[in-house]
Amino acid sequence: MPEPRSRKDAARNREAVLAAADALFARRESPEDVTMAEVAAAAGVGKGTLFRAFGDRAGLLRALYEARLEPVREAVEAGPPPLGPATPPRERVPALLDAVLCFKLDNRRLALALEEGGGDSPYRAEHYERWHRMLRAVLERIPGLADSDFTAHALLAATRADLVEHLAGEERVPRERMRAQLAEFTARVLACGPAER
Amino acid sequence: MPEPRSRKDAARNREAVLAAADALFARRESPEDVTMAEVAAAAGVGKGTLFRAFGDRAGLLRALYEARLEPVREAVEAGPPPLGPATPPRERVPALLDAVLCFKLDNRRLALALEEGGGDSPYRAEHYERWHRMLRAVLERIPGLADSDFTAHALLAATRADLVEHLAGEERVPRERMRAQLAEFTARVLACGPAER
C-alpha cells in the first residue's frame, strides 16, 4: 500500500555511503578531516546523492551512530541482566555506564565526530537524551540518592568521547583498566547512605 | 635593555581586539557565529592585524580565556582558604570544583567557544592540564582514594562548558542549585573509606 519503498539504487547507494564513511572514519586520525566529498567519492557516488540521502554532515554521522548503537540499545531495553530491565538498580547503573564506555572505545572516532563535530551541543542529541533518561530513571530507584538528574549527567560526562579518546589515545590507558576505573568511580558515587556534607 | 617592548599602537590594538571579542562573545547566542572578520571590524582593525596579534582563532580564544582566568588562578595558587594551598584536601577539592563551575557560569559563551570550538580536544589545552594536575595532586593526599588521575578527569568532566551551558540555558537550573548539586556529587565521591566493590 502507500508504503513508498525507496528505489533499489537509492537503497544500494545509501548502504554504500554508510560503509564508505564507516571505513574512512575508522582509518583517519581525526574525524575533522574526513570530507563529505571524500565520502561520496569513496562510495562511488556524487555529492548530491550523499546530501539527499542524509541531509547534511550531522545527518550522516547520526545515521552511522544509530546503526552502530542499535545492538546496545536492544540489549539495554529488552536484554538479559546485567543490562536488561530486570536488573536491580545498584547493579544496572555500573553495567549501563560500562556499556557506554565500551561502545565509545569501540567507536572512538565516530563518537568523537558526532559529539564534538556538530556546532550545537551534544546534549540536544536524541541519543544522549535517551541515555540520560534511562540512567536517571534507574538512579531514581536507588534510595538515598538525591538529584538523580544531575548525577546522571555527571556520570555520563565521565564517558565523554573526547575524554575516552584522550585516555585511550594520548595516555595509553588500556581498555580493561579504564573500565575498572569507571566502575570504581561509579561505585563510589553509589556507595553508602546519603552523603554527609 | 634588549627588552623588545611592543609598539604603542600594537598594544592598543591588541586591547581593542580583546575588548571587542569579549563583547561579541557575550552578546551572541552561539560562539560559532562570531566571525574573525567581525571581531576585526568591531575592534576597528584589519584582519591582518588580528591574526598577527593572536596567530589564529584558537589563539584569540586562549588569550581571552587566560585573561579572565587569571584572578582565579591566583586565588588557587596563593590565596587564602578554602581555595589556597593551606586548605586541607577534603575541603579544597569541592572548593576547586566550585571555583571552576562558577568561572564557567560567569563566562559561559567564552568557555564554550574554547572548549568545543577548536578541532583538537580540550584535553590538550594547557589550562585543562593545569586544573587536572592541581586537582590530581590534591586528591592524592586523601587517603583511601585510588586512581586520583581518573577521578580528577571525571570530576572535571562534570563541569564541562557545554554541560553547564545546557543546564543553565536549556534546563534553566539556577546558579545556586547547580553549585549545590556539584557539591553534593563531589561529596559523594570523596565520602567514606575505600569504595567496596
Place this chain on the structure above:
DNA sequence: GTCAAAGCGGACCCAGGGTCCGGATTCTAT
C-alpha cells in the same frame, strides 16, 4: 631629519559544506 624595522589593513586565496539541474533510471499503468 632620516632610515630601517615593525605594524597595518583589506584584497585575495582556498577548503569544504551545501545546492542545482540536465540527463539517466526505475516503477506503474495499460
Place this chain on the structure above:
DNA sequence: ATAGAATCCGGACCCTGGGTCCGCTTTGAC
C-alpha cells in the same frame, strides 16, 4: 512490452569563513 511520470544521479557551481600577502604607514632610534 512500453510509454510516461516520478524519482534519483552526479558533478559543476556557490558561498562562507579562516588564514595569507604585500604595498603603504607609523614608530622610534640615531
